[in-house]
Amino acid sequence: MLATSRHPIREPYVGGQESHTAVLARGLREQGHHVRLYARPGTDPELADEIVPYPDLPPLSAVAAVDPALPEPEFLRDHAAFLAAVRDLLARPDVDVVHNQSLHFLPLALSEVLPAPLVTTLHTPPFPWMELGIALAGPRSAYVCVSGASAADWTSLPHPPRIVPNGVRDDGEGAGSGGPDLVWMGRLTAIKGADLAIRAARAAGRRLSLVGPVSDPEWYAHAVAPLLGPDVEHHGHLTHTDLARLVRSSAATLVTPRWDEPFGLVAAESTVWGTPVVALDRGGLREVVQEGTGVLVDDRGAGEGTVVDRLRDGVEAVRDLPRASVRERALAHLGADVMVSRYLLVYRELVAEDPA
Template sequence: MRIAIISHLKYPIREPFAGGLEMHTHLLARALRGRGHDVTVFASARSDVSLGLEAVCDATALAEVGTAEAQDVAFFKEHHAYLTLMKNLRHRPFDVVHNNSLHYLPVSMAETLPMPMVTTLHTPPFCWLESGVRLCTAASHSFAAVSRSVADLWDHVARTDQIILNGIDLDGFAFSPEPDPTPYLVWYGRIVPEKGLHFAIEAARMIGLPLHIAGPVLDQAYFEARIKPHLGRNAVHVGHLDHGALARLVGGARAFLCTPMWDEPYGLVVAESLACGVPVAAFARGAIPEILDETCGVLAVPDDVRSLAQAAQAALSLKREDCRRRAEQTCDARRMIDSYEALYLRRIAANDAAEEAAVAPLLHA
């Protein structure tokens, strides 16, 4: 198949990944190309060229919280980049377009394309994307949700055609049968308020184990006020790691603390931890209860640091082999790619049938 993947434009699609969506897009494109498909990724400049990259603009994320004028510039840069892309796609020979962005324009303009589109819903509804989804009337369009939780949140806006749980490269997060001899807990992800790192630091302190922290600082004010004062021997920020170093860090931990302060749509970090054989203690939010079961994780009351500490203490007794087994059952990228390939083929067949039905009366006139 000739597949176009529309990425979001805030960060480059390359290692080290700014977050889970960048990693997911990279994995999706790489796996599809590995299966022999002709894949083109439309993303921001400095993304990985091995994905079949066509850069549509510079990355639009602001390193610092900018002025209203700077934010307006980023908004219009994305708007015009997607508008130009959607116009150009009308004349490109793709069999299917996979909209993996979080922008309103690709989905709202799906009906202008001659080929079908699949849009993956990665987040709960927010005003801009919801407005685009409500405008989507293309019969050849499908919505896929990354979890049952996300599908339920979108149900009042649009029907989800299929739930396709995100997947990870299990080989990229190899099983670690034994943790590091020096015990530690791990937390990793984007360092922003909604990821709740401050809860993990306090919970680790309560149970007396050091916390190793990895990830980019994307909210400097939050980092300076809530995180930096607590860093030291018992809470160490090791920086923004590449894939290999991150897998080694996670694999050496006794448990992973997952502390979202919102309804996490999926939780790739949970899947990665399980793949390494590392038990999870997590706030019971969003899709996380769909990934974890009693063999591999312990759920905590959201925003309750004492409950998180108790969950982490309980998670330390879980078996690493069971964690890996759970990842193999529910988080394998091969299952995810199988599902997307099947969805693409169904959409292409339905689109072809609709075109044939439209032409048939003309042929018999």
């Protein structure tokens, strides 16, 4: 499994891509499969049977360091990581499937030299570098989208992708008792809409807890920080255990993206923990928030004041949803064991079809 080259795979996870990689790697091991994980140094060693760290950049010479055409360090680091991973895989004849969790074109472009078929999970909407990789990939490559909504955007694929929703691990702590307050979780950046959640919580007369890393400090400083107060608290970036405890003690989770979410992992996590969701009807969230686990709010063509009112009404609408039922419905569709089983079917199909 090729993880992202940007962040170690360890709690607290930077985002859904990292969380998904960890959940799948653990789940595969629990079902008796041997997992070799290529990842940034600092990755949790308990996630896989083998951790192969991506190399860092070698120091540049004085002449190379001042080259006016010098790429950004992250660009070079990504290339070093994935070229090293492919080189290592070429010496490993015991691999059955390579699972690409990265958003980089090199694993796809080099897929034909890999010792096993490649499956790539497309965690995001299409962007040029990934479409280049897809154009260069060989016929032994397969693709998975995390929702039907996301799959509809990937028009550059040579054949329809499989669809496997992201899964959430059952920690065995049940649905929780709830409480009067609301919670919002995610990266604090404009497209995630935490400021909209603050206004909706105030309109509903509820306290709000914000959880997540500040991904855009400038936006946070002018759009969120001035709105904090006794009724709105930012708890920072919590571990999954602490986050689950907070969500379980909340009445509902607000999910307020200003873009079309490919999936909506925070909504899946909330419902698996028994807390209903009030979410904007954007992207893959329609496939995550189902009847009996929350409500979807239409924000298309509506002004922000109208959207806030609809979110407020949504909070009232989920008040009486039975938390145990919310959790049961979510686990049946979005549990980690369900996701792992679906990926194993994809792997077995690839191995059966592989002429090598």
